[in-house]
Amino acid sequence: MQRTNFGEMACSIARTLDVIGEPWSPLILRDVWVGFSRFDQIQADLGISRKVLTERLNHLVDNGVLARTPYDERPRYEYHLTTKGTELIDLLMVMVGWGDRWLAGEAGPPVLYRHRACGEIANVDLRCDHCGEPMHASDVEVLPGPGSVG
Amino acid sequence: MQRTNFGEMACSIARTLDVIGEPWSPLILRDVWVGFSRFDQIQADLGISRKVLTERLNHLVDNGVLARTPYDERPRYEYHLTTKGTELIDLLMVMVGWGDRWLAGEAGPPVLYRHRACGEIANVDLRCDHCGEPMHASDVEVLPGPGSVG
DNA sequence: CAGTTTAAGTTCCCTCAGGGAACCCCAATT
DNA sequence: AATTGGGGTTCCCTGAGGGAACTTAAACTG
Numbered sequence: 001m002q003r004t005n006f007g008e009m010a011c012s013i014a015r016t017l018d019v020i021g022e023p024w025s026p027l028i029l030r031d032v033w034v035g036f037s038r039f040d041q042i043q044a045d046l047g048i049s050r051k052v053l054t055e056r057l058n059h060l061v062d063n064g065v066l067a068r069t070p071y072d073e074r075p076r077y078e079y080h081l082t083t084k085g086t087e088l089i090d091l092l093m094v095m096v097g098w099g100d101r102w103l104a105g106e107a108g109p110p111v112l113y114r115h116r117a118c119g120e121i122a123n124v125d126l127r128c129d130h131c132g133e134p135m136h137a138s139d140v141e142v143l144p145g146p147g148s149v150g
Numbered sequence: 151m152q153r154t155n156f157g158e159m160a161c162s163i164a165r166t167l168d169v170i171g172e173p174w175s176p177l178i179l180r181d182v183w184v185g186f187s188r189f190d191q192i193q194a195d196l197g198i199s200r201k202v203l204t205e206r207l208n209h210l211v212d213n214g215v216l217a218r219t220p221y222d223e224r225p226r227y228e229y230h231l232t233t234k235g236t237e238l239i240d241l242l243m244v245m246v247g248w249g250d251r252w253l254a255g256e257a258g259p260p261v262l263y264r265h266r267a268c269g270e271i272a273n274v275d276l277r278c279d280h281c282g283e284p285m286h287a288s289d290v291e292v293l294p295g296p297g298s299v300g
Numbered sequence: 301c302a303g304t305t306t307a308a309g310t311t312c313c314c315t316c317a318g319g320g321a322a323c324c325c326c327a328a329t330t
Numbered sequence: 331a332a333t334t335g336g337g338g339t340t341c342c343c344t345g346a347g348g349g350a351a352c353t354t355a356a357a358c359t360g
Contacts, residue, residue, distance in 0.1 A: 003173070003317075003347070004197070010260045012249025013180050013242055019253070023153070023171065023318080030163050034292055039337050047154070049319050054338060064252075074327055076336060081287075084252050089287035090276050092163055094244050099162025102214075102234050103169070108296035110160045116289050118281035125279040126240050131268035132282075137231075137239035139266050142184055146258035153318070153346075173347080189308050199348050204309060224356055226307055303359085310353070316346090323340070330333075 010149045016091075019063045024048050025056050026092060029081070032066060033089055037078040060085070093124045160299045166241075169213045174198050175206050176242060179231070182216060183239055187228040210235070243274045 007018035020026055024046065031042045043053050057079060060066040065085035071078050081089070093113070100109040100123070115122040128135040157168035170176055174196065181192045193203050207229060210216040215235035221228045231239070243263070250259040250273070265272040278285040 006177075011177070011180070012246045012254060012260060013176055015253040016245045016249040017173075017176060021173065021176070023167075026163055026167060026171070027156075027161070030161070033287065040335080043337095049321095050338070051320090051340085052318060055317095072327095072336090074336080075325090075338090086287050087248055087251070091241065091244050091248060093276065093285070093287070093290075094241050095166045096162045098237055098241060099166040101237070103165040104162060104297055110162060110295050110297040110299075112293045112295040113290040114293060115278045115280060115283070115285055116291060117283045117285075118278060120278075120280040121293075122278045122280040122285065122290075124276045124285050126243065126274045127277045127282075128265045128268060128270075128272045129275040130265060130270045130272040132277075133265070133267045135243070135265055135267075135272065135274050137183065137236050137243070140243075140263040140272075141266060143262045143264060143271075145260050145262040147254055147260040149260075190306085193308095199350095200309070201311085201349090202347060205346095222307090222356095224307075225309090225354085301360100305358075306356090308354090310351100312351080313349095315348085318345085319343090321341085324338085326336095328334085330331100 010147060019065060020060070020088060020091075022056065022059070024052060025060065026095070028053070028056055028060065029065070029085065029088060030092055032079055032081055032085075033092070037080055039077070039079075042079075090124075094126075097123045160297060169215060170210070170238060170241075172206065172209070174202060175210065176245070178203070178206055178210065179215070179235065179238060180242055182229055182231055182235075183242070187230055189227070189229075192229075240274075244276075247273045 005018065006014040006021065009015065020029065027046055028042060031045055036042050036045050039053065043050055057066065061068050064082055065088060066079045067082050068077050068079055070076060112121050113123065114120065126135050127133065156164040156171065159165065170179065177196055178192060181195055186192050186195050189203065193200055207216065211218050214232055215238060216229045217232050218227050218229055220226060262271050263273065276285050277283065
């Protein structure tokens with residue numbers, strides 16, 4: 001095995017990386033999210049090699065993150081997010097938040113998000129799904145779960 | 151340039167990937183987070199090549215995500231998260247949530263998180279930092295920001 | 301005091317993955 | 331008849347990852 005296979009590890013981070021951890025994959029998801037749904041659109045927007053784009057799209061479809069649907073009688077296809085893929089956008093929004101905060105510099109964030117529920121320009125914040133209070137690295141204690149190896 | 155440089159793109163996702171998007175980097179952060187702070191500990195835990203681990207640690211230190219501090223008069227060092235790095239753990243917690251949900255299978259999640267504030271086993275949930283309501287992919291509208299290229 | 305251990309890398313070689321460009325197929329358009 | 335467009339596939343070349351051995355320097359070990 002050349003490239004280490006993360007999917008076998010008993011770790012949800014490693015398993016997630018096995019699906020979207022290869023170079024370009026998160027950017028492909030971003031493109032599909034914002035409306036670039038066809039091969040040539042994504043290729044032109046990202047400047048990615050066509051070979052690698054083919055590989056990544058197949059991998060994402062095989063893993064149920066994207067769906068490939070024809071839009072013509074000719075062999076023409078569109079890629080769109082499945083439910084599983086849409087939930088990955090949470091991850092991208094958190095990446096955006098961190099990148100905006102630490103890497104955007106003086107120019108400010110490249111894009112903004114308007115939250116439809118309140119109409120305001122906003123960012124995501126992590127909360128406990130049980131009590132609703134903030135939940136960050138220092139607020140949690142890590143314990144072995146049922147799927148641990150021990 | 152062989153590997154495409156994401157850091158130059160006007161996209162906070164791409165810029166974030168430039169810091170932690172290479173293979174192994176998120177897993178190294180996870181290890182440091184849960185208490186593996188020394189070179190050989192991390193190497194043994196992950197099974198990563200020593201060469202690659204050296205490269206990744208240097209990259210993470212250069213980007214201000216990890217700090218390298220001596221713990222002995224001999225050349226012995228520990229790596230720990232900076233503030234910038236600690237905020238990246240948010241990203242890992244969201245990855246864990248998605249991996250638990252979609253990839254854990256029948257065995258269940260490998261690790262659990264106890265939220266100190268409420269004492270319960272919990273997961274993170276994304277909320278709007280303005281109004282506190284849920285904020286996911288379908289709840290936002292994407293707009294150009296001050297740092298956009300146009 | 302010679303030999304071994306430990307931590308933290310470094311060096312080497314080998315294979316495979318990514319980049320880039322050209323090519324392919326097939327239907328529609330000019 | 332020739333060109334265009336979409337969605338790939340094929341080719342070669344370079345460089346990144348894997349794996350194992352080597353290095354350095356201090357500290358134990360007998």
